[in-house]
Amino acid sequence: xxxxxxxxxxxxxxxxxxxxxxxxxxxxxxxxxxxxxxxxxxxxxxxxxxxxxxxxxxxxxxxxxxxxxxxxxxxxxxxxxxxxxxxxxxxxxxxxxxxxxxxxxxxxxxxxxxxxxxxxxxxxxxxxxxxxxxxxxxxxxxxxxxxxxxxxxxxxxx
Amino acid sequence: xxxxxxxxxxxxxxxxxxxxxxxxxxxxxxxxxxxxxxxxxxxxxxxxxxxxxxxxxxxxxxxxxxxxxxxxxxxxxxxxxxxxxxxxxxxxxxxxxxxxxxxxxxxxxxxxxxxxxxxxxxxxxxxxxxxxxxxxxxxxxxxxxxxxxxxxxxxxxxxxxxxxxxxxxxxxxxxxxxxxxxxxxxxxxxxxxxxxxxxxxxxxxxxxxxxxxxxxxxxxxxxxxxxxxxxxxxxxxxxxxxxxxxxxxxxxxxxxxxxxxxxxxxxxxxxxxxxxxxxxxxxxxxxxxxxxxxxxxxxxxxxxxxxxxxxxxxxxxxxxxxxxxxxxxxxxxxxxxxxxxxxxxxxxxxxxxxxxxxxxxxxxxxxxxxxxxxxxxxxxxxxxxxxxxxxxxxxxxxxxxxxxxxxxxxxxxxxxxxxxxxxxxxxxxxxxxxxxxxxxxxxxxxxxxxxxxxxxxxxxxxxxxxxxxxxxxxxxxxxxxxxxxxxxxxxxxxxxxxxxxxxxxxxxxxxxxxxxxxxxxxxxxxxxxxxxxxxxxxxxxxxxxxxxxxxxxxxxxxxxxxxxxxxxxxxxxxxxxxxxxxxxxxxxxxxxxxxxxxxxxxxxxxxxxxxxxxxxxxxxxxxxxxxxxxxxxxxxxxxxxxxxxxxxxxxxxxxxxxxxxxxxxxxxxxxxxxxxxxxxxxxxxxxxxxxxxxxxxxxxxxxxxxxxxxxxxxxxxxxxxxxxxxxxxxxxxxxxxxxxxxxxxxxxxxxxxxxxxxxxxxxxxxxxxxxxxxxxxxxxxxx
Numbered sequence: 001x002x003x004x005x006x007x008x009x010x011x012x013x014x015x016x017x018x019x020x021x022x023x024x025x026x027x028x029x030x031x032x033x034x035x036x037x038x039x040x041x042x043x044x045x046x047x048x049x050x051x052x053x054x055x056x057x058x059x060x061x062x063x064x065x066x067x068x069x070x071x072x073x074x075x076x077x078x079x080x081x082x083x084x085x086x087x088x089x090x091x092x093x094x095x096x097x098x099x100x101x102x103x104x105x106x107x108x109x110x111x112x113x114x115x116x117x118x119x120x121x122x123x124x125x126x127x128x129x130x131x132x133x134x135x136x137x138x139x140x141x142x143x144x145x146x147x148x149x150x151x152x153x154x155x156x157x158x
Numbered sequence: 159x160x161x162x163x164x165x166x167x168x169x170x171x172x173x174x175x176x177x178x179x180x181x182x183x184x185x186x187x188x189x190x191x192x193x194x195x196x197x198x199x200x201x202x203x204x205x206x207x208x209x210x211x212x213x214x215x216x217x218x219x220x221x222x223x224x225x226x227x228x229x230x231x232x233x234x235x236x237x238x239x240x241x242x243x244x245x246x247x248x249x250x251x252x253x254x255x256x257x258x259x260x261x262x263x264x265x266x267x268x269x270x271x272x273x274x275x276x277x278x279x280x281x282x283x284x285x286x287x288x289x290x291x292x293x294x295x296x297x298x299x300x301x302x303x304x305x306x307x308x309x310x311x312x313x314x315x316x317x318x319x320x321x322x323x324x325x326x327x328x329x330x331x332x333x334x335x336x337x338x339x340x341x342x343x344x345x346x347x348x349x350x351x352x353x354x355x356x357x358x359x360x361x362x363x364x365x366x367x368x369x370x371x372x373x374x375x376x377x378x379x380x381x382x383x384x385x386x387x388x389x390x391x392x393x394x395x396x397x398x399x400x401x402x403x404x405x406x407x408x409x410x411x412x413x414x415x416x417x418x419x420x421x422x423x424x425x426x427x428x429x430x431x432x433x434x435x436x437x438x439x440x441x442x443x444x445x446x447x448x449x450x451x452x453x454x455x456x457x458x459x460x461x462x463x464x465x466x467x468x469x470x471x472x473x474x475x476x477x478x479x480x481x482x483x484x485x486x487x488x489x490x491x492x493x494x495x496x497x498x499x500x501x502x503x504x505x506x507x508x509x510x511x512x513x514x515x516x517x518x519x520x521x522x523x524x525x526x527x528x529x530x531x532x533x534x535x536x537x538x539x540x541x542x543x544x545x546x547x548x549x550x551x552x553x554x555x556x557x558x559x560x561x562x563x564x565x566x567x568x569x570x571x572x573x574x575x576x577x578x579x580x581x582x583x584x585x586x587x588x589x590x591x592x593x594x595x596x597x598x599x600x601x602x603x604x605x606x607x608x609x610x611x612x613x614x615x616x617x618x619x620x621x622x623x624x625x626x627x628x629x630x631x632x633x634x635x636x637x638x639x640x641x642x643x644x645x646x647x648x649x650x651x652x653x654x655x656x657x658x659x660x661x662x663x664x665x666x667x668x669x670x671x672x673x674x675x676x677x678x679x680x681x682x683x684x685x686x687x688x689x690x691x692x693x694x695x696x697x698x699x700x701x702x703x704x705x706x707x708x709x710x711x712x713x714x715x716x717x718x719x720x721x722x723x724x725x726x727x728x729x730x731x732x733x734x735x736x737x738x739x740x741x742x743x744x745x746x747x748x749x750x751x752x753x754x755x756x757x758x759x760x761x762x763x764x765x766x767x768x769x770x771x772x773x774x775x776x777x778x779x780x781x782x783x784x785x786x787x788x789x790x791x792x793x794x795x796x797x798x799x800x801x802x803x804x805x806x807x808x809x810x811x812x813x814x815x816x817x818x819x820x821x822x823x824x825x826x827x828x829x830x831x832x833x834x835x836x837x838x839x840x841x842x843x844x845x846x847x848x849x850x851x852x853x854x855x856x857x858x859x860x861x862x863x864x865x866x867x868x869x870x871x872x873x874x875x876x877x878x879x880x881x882x883x884x885x886x887x888x889x890x891x892x893x894x895x896x897x898x899x900x901x902x903x904x905x906x907x908x909x910x911x912x913x914x915x916x917x918x919x920x921x922x923x924x925x926x927x928x929x930x931x932x933x934x935x936x937x938x939x940x941x
Contacts, residue, residue, distance in 0.1 A: 036193035037186020039413070041363045042446035046863035049363055077186035090184040094176055097833050101648030102183030103190065103364040103413030131871040135863065137363055137414050138648040140840030141871040142878055143833060 006070035010035070011079030019066040025059075026050045028066035029076060037077040037106045041135070048134035051107035052076045058114040060133070077106035080113065088154065089113060092147035100138035107134050112148045121152050166666030168730055170657040171892055174829035175667050178653045179411070179646060189410045189675075191367040191383040196439045200369075201230060203431045203442040204275035205424070206265035206282045207452065208257035211521040211856030212291035212304065215256060215264065219283040223267055228274040231434035232282060233266040238430050242397035242422055243489035244389065246321065246328060247314040248307060249524070251397060251426050257286070258306050258486035259521050260857050261451040263424075266431040268440050291521035291856050295483035296460050298326045298518045306486065306519040316621065318778055319492045328484060329492035329517040331499030333784035335571055336510030341475035345466030347550035352462050353539035354923040356849035357455040357483065360528055361868050364413020365449040368425040370432035371439040377404050380429055384409035384676075385420040385645050386686035391678050393422045394429055410675040415647040416841075417527035420688045421490045423453045450523075450861035455850060457491050457517075457525030458483035459535040465508070465543050471553045473562045475510040478502050480536065483525065484517045490526040492517045497619035498532035500779060500789050503571045504540040505581055505615035506562045511571050513784070521856050527688060533616045533903045534845065538924065541612040541907035545914065555911065556589045559613050564795075566885070573785040577792040581613060583883045584819040588799040591817035591879045598801075605803045607814075608916025612904035613797045617790035618689035618896070622776035626692075626699040627682035630659060630707045630767035632748035636731055638665060640703075641673040643684025644696040649898045650830040651692045655700045657826055658891050662704035664728030665744065682768075690794065690896025693826060695771055697891035702769025714762035715742050718752045773889070792887050796820035796900050798839070800908040804916050809932025811913070813843060813875035818901060821883040824894040828882075831897060835880035838901020844869035846906035849925040 001020045008015055010033060017032050026043070029035040029052065038061060041049030045063040052061045053075040080087045089112050092098070099105050108131065115122060115130040122130065127148050131141065167175050182188040220232040235254035241247045253264045265282050269275035292298040292306075303326055307313075311323030321328045342348065368382040378400055384390055387407035395402045412419055428442040444452060463478040480498050484491035499515030548558035563581045570576050589595070592609055600607035629641040640659045646652040656670040673681070684696060708728060715733045716723040725737045733742040742752070751762025779786035801815040816839040825831050848866065851859040860866045886893020910921050919934045 030193075034195070035186075036189070039190075039364070040192060040443075041365065042863055044446060044862065046446070047363060077184075081185055086181075086184065093184045094180040097177060097180075097829055099177065099180045099183045100650070100833065100837065101362075101364070101412060101414045102179070102188050103362070105183050106186045109184065128871040128874075133870075135361075135363060135868060135870065137361055137416070137841065137868065138837050139833060140836040140838075140869075140878065141874050142836040142840075145871065 004067050006067060008069045009073045011076060012082070021067060023066045025052070025061040025064040025066050025069055029061060035076050035078050039103055039106055041103070048107045048111065049104055051110040051134060053110055053114055056114065056117060058111045077109055080109060088151045089147065092151045096143045096147040096150065098139060098143035098147040104134055104136040108136070108144055115148070116152060120155070124149065166668050166730065168666060169661050170667035171661040171826055174827055175653065175657060177650060178656050178672060190364055190413050191369070191381060191410055192443060194369065194381055194410065196369060199438055201268050201270055201435060201438045201440050202272040202275045203428060203440050204267050204272070204279040205263040205427060205452070206267065206279045206284070208253065208260060208262040208264055210257055210286050210288055211260050212289040213257050213286035214289060215253060216285040216287055218265060220265065222281040222283065223278040226274065226278045226281065228270040229267060229278045230270065231268040231431065233431050233434050234264065237434070240397045241313065242393045242426055244393060244421055245316040245319050246489050246492050248328070249487040249489055251430050259523055261523060262486060263427055266427050268431050268435050293520050293522055293852065293856060295458060295481040295518040295520055298520050299481055299516055301325065306521065319496065320781060326519040327516050328488035328519060329495045331496045331515040331784060332782060333499055333502055333511055333513035333571055334782065335785065338475045338477050338510045338512045341510040342466055344468060345474050346469035347547050348464060348466040349543045349546040349550065350464040351539060351543055351922055352460065355459045355535050355538055356924060357458045357522065357525065358845055358848040359450050359455045359850060359866070360416040360418035362414030362416060362418060365444040365446060366419065366424050366453050367441070367443045368428035369439050369441045370428040372429070372432040372436050374437050378429060379406045379408065380425060381408045382425050383412045383419050385412060385415045385647060385688060387676050387678050388643055388683055389686045390422050390425055394426050397426060398429060398433070406677065406679045408675055408677045409645060412645055412647045416529045417531070417688060418454050420527045420686055421454065423524065446863060447861045450850070450866065451858045454524050454526035455485065456528035457485065457494060457535070461536060461539040463539050463543055465547060467547050467551065469551060471548070471551055471558055471561055473506055473508045476503055476508045477512045480515040482517045483520045483522065485520055485522045485525040487524045488517050488519060493619055494527070494532040498536050500572050500784055501533065501615065501617065502536060504537060505564050505613055505795050507564050507568055508571065522852065529841070529899045530616065530903050531619050531689065531899065533614060534906065537612065537614050537903055538907050541904060542910050542920065545911045554595065555611055556585055556594055559611065560585055563613060572779060572789040574788050578885045578887065579793060579795045579821045580883050580885045581795040581797065581821065584795060584797040584821055585613060587819035587881045588797045588817040592799040592801045592815055594799065600803050604807050605805050606916040607803045608912040608914070609799060609801050610908045610911030610913070610915055611797065611799045612908035612911060613795070614900060614903040615793045615795045616900050616903060617793045618691045620685070620689055620691065623772055624685035624695070625770060625772035626684050626695040627770040628696065628699040628703040629682050630703040632765055634746060634749050636665065636744035636748055637669045637671065638663065639671055639673050640700060641681050642696055642700065643676055643681045644692045645676055645687040647687060649834060650827060651687065651696070653830060654693050654826045655696060658697050658700045659704045662701050663708055665731045669731060690898040690900065692896065694887065694890040694895045697894060698771035698889070699769045701891045702771060703767040706769055707765050707767025710765050710767065711744065711748065714752060717761050792895055794821060794895050794897055794900050796904065798904040798908045800912040802909065802912045802916065804913065804931060806935055809928035809930070809935065811926070811928065811931065815877040815879060816843065816875045816905065817879040819881040819883060820897045820900055821885050822895065822897045823887040823890055824884050824892040825882055826892065826894050831882055832880045834898055835901050836878050839878050839905060840869050840874050842902035842905025843875065843909065845902065846909050846924060846926050
């Protein structure tokens with residue numbers, strides 16, 4: 001197994017890492033950078049718990065090889081609140097009780113963040129479509145959708 | 159989270175305060191089992207699993223696996239001679255003489271990396287002699303079926319479970335009340351049906367993870383996502399001969415449980431593997447595929463039910479037989495069959511009942527606790543038959559239920575008096591919310607629209623003596639630490655307990671923290687976080703602990719002021735006297751006490767409040783009749799109404815609205831109840847379309863999230879309407895009892911009843927699907 005040295009910007013910080021060819025971005029984030037906010041739900045691209053933003057686009061980090069991110073930018077849930085000030089979406093998730101067990105929450109926040117960046121005023125259907133790859137077993141999605149709608153209405157993208 | 163002390167909510171019980179754990183969860187700082195860091199000494203485990211549904215193990219050769227560089231140990235059933243179990247001790251840790259389902263662990267490999275462990279697992283060579291398997295519970299219950307547990311008679315079993323050695327029947331609960339044979343001739347309408355439900359799975363988004371360390375002094379630690387650290391400790395201690403005090407179970411946040419993280423499944427394998435490599439922590443993680451078939455599932459059910467009523471619509475008789483497909487090991491499943499047995503009438507008054515509830519071994523993954531604990535399974539058939547009876551005698555289904563549903567104080571099927579509830583109010587609320595009785599048109603000519611109703615009941619299914627305990631401690635600034643053994647699975651238990659502690663003590667909600675993680679070394683005992691019992695049971699314990707702390711504080715301040723403690727109270731963190739209006743802030747004194755006059759000594763010291771709760775009034779039930787003074791602590795009841803449309807060209811079902819109403823006793827946090835109602839409605843709806851599938855050899859066909867679909871954001875009803883009723887329970891905090899499971903119990907039958915209303919077609923078997931609906935419509939049209 002070959003090891004590659006890559007340079008990747010994660011949550012605004014440039015990181016130089018040695019990664020094996022077959023290491024996924026998910027493993028790289030969790031094990032090399034201790035960013036355990038990125039969750040492992042299935043390692044098969046089916047649940048969305050591992051969603052992060054790669055150059056602003058939501059990806060299942062379990063389906064991306066670490067080496068593919070060389071020279072690129074990654075944003076995880078830990079990067080949403082630099083200096084401790086919650087993003088409007090994070091704030092809305094709290095206010096609308098969009099969190100129960102919390103395991104899908106980081107992935108949901110990343111998909112929602114990407115959505116509002118590309119479409120600041122999504123319809124309810126557009127929100128549901130953007131979240132279809134993020135599974136939740138606890139909330140029934142109702143409050144998650146409401147939280148995103150409330151941020152969209154305020155006109156503030158995260 | 160630590161809100162600043164400038165925000166405070168007085169008297170939080172009954173208020174929708176924000177969740178106490180939300181901040182951690184939205185920032186990604188909440189720690190789950192796989193997030194815990196163990197350093198470079200961490201090793202990894204993988205399980206070797208049986209490819210056969212039923213087979214004798216002839217030989218296991220681990221030499222090739224052990225020879226691989228980086229492999230540290232391989233553990234087999236030869237190393238783990240004792241079974242484990244909660245109600246029926248029937249399950250080996252690693253299979254010993256035989257395997258009983260595809261996926262059963264036969265060996266555990268420990269290696270320095272997950273990749274090496276996975277490679278080594280493939281090199282464990284097992285020789286099997288295949289035996290004939292049995293998958294259907296009715297077949298498996300027959301005397302000539304292949305026998306899964308020849309030693310059933312030798313297993314330790316709880317005194318309220320009755321296995322039948324020499325058969326595959328691990329539990330038989332009998333309910334005999336009145337005389338059904340004499341009642342049938344009096345019935346104007348009788349409906350009989352067979353209903354089949356497949357196994358389904360909890361599908362928590364967090365798969366099971368367990369890390370175990372067996373240190374060189376034989377102190378053992380298990381870190382895992384657990385609903386029941388104390389129950390897991392008890393089972394593992396007994397099976398691996400570890401003194402309880404030497405085994406510690408720690409559970410950080412749980413990423414969804416739904417009952418699947420309540421008992422012991424893969425966790426005990428991790429401990430056994432850790433024992434083979436003392437001094438090194440071993441992490442065992444389930445892949446999603448293993449999560450589906452290697453943890454636990456909800457049992458399948460074949461229900462044969464016959465119910466009759468008179469011409470006025472009064473229910474007269476029920477005869478019912480439940481065959482629960484318990485899977486290869488029925489440890490937890492036996493209690494599900496029992497609970498289904500003593501609740502088999504559903505929330506109705508039926509004077510003549512003959513019920514037989516069986517838990518049956520089948521060569522499939524292990525059935526265990528899942529949200530509802532038998533109630534979703536049995537209500538699927540009961541609620542459809544009630545609709546059919548109503549139709550036969552020409553009565554509106556809602557009216558039929560209002561007439562026959564059980565009311566407070568009435569004598570139910572086990573002979574106990576119904577505890578305080580108001581099911582009629584729940585029916586009224588949901589029927590109003592869907593404009594019941596009003597025929598509303600579908601949105602297109604090729605669509606059909608229908609409305610359906612279902613009601614439910616459930617009691618916590620527990621042994622008679624499940625205890626909760628709590629400790630209340632203070633910090634110097636008078637913020638409060640509440641220690642409990644109960645877990646927050648997402649349902650909001652920590653928030654509710656903080657509210658109860660705050661209100662009882664007289665401090666703002668924001669001053670209270672829950673001491674997480676739950677840790678058997680430091681947390682007080684909690685039986686299990688299951689059965690929707692925590693708000694009620696742990697709530698009582700927390701309230702008792704807070705009252706204990708409050709009493710101590712008032713005594714100290716009263717002595718300091720030369721007053722009577724009865725004239726003092728605490729509000730917003732300040733002790734005050736009703737008589738003199740003097741004030742004493744809690745800050746400082748809850749640790750240091752108060753100086754006497756002229757500093758002639760001190761009064762008080764560190765305040766620690768302790769409390770516990772355990773019901774004392776549950777009785778056994780007669781083995782022949784199921785009758786007893788008090789079968790259960792209480793019932794929670796509720797209703798759901800569904801308004802849906804069916805596309806007759808594709809069979810696709812669109813749920814327009816689910817309206818729910820539950821009698822919760824007291825809503826400690828109204829919005830958290832709403833979130834349970836919403837999540838439960840979607841979970842209940844999803845469960846109607848889910849089913850594990852197997853081939854003819856018992857191999858799983860859909861253990862992944864593509865082939866086993868759960869509801870996504872695109873699948874949810876257009877509207878979910880929720881409401882609650884508050885008829886206080888006799889012994890809960892402010893009258894509160896649980897609702898976490900109830901919210902998904904009636905959804906599937908409500909959908910079935912709505913489909914009948916829309917299409918005139920009955921669906922007796924789950925799962926539903928567009929294909930099934932389409933084919934049924936085609937068949938009816940004679941094509």
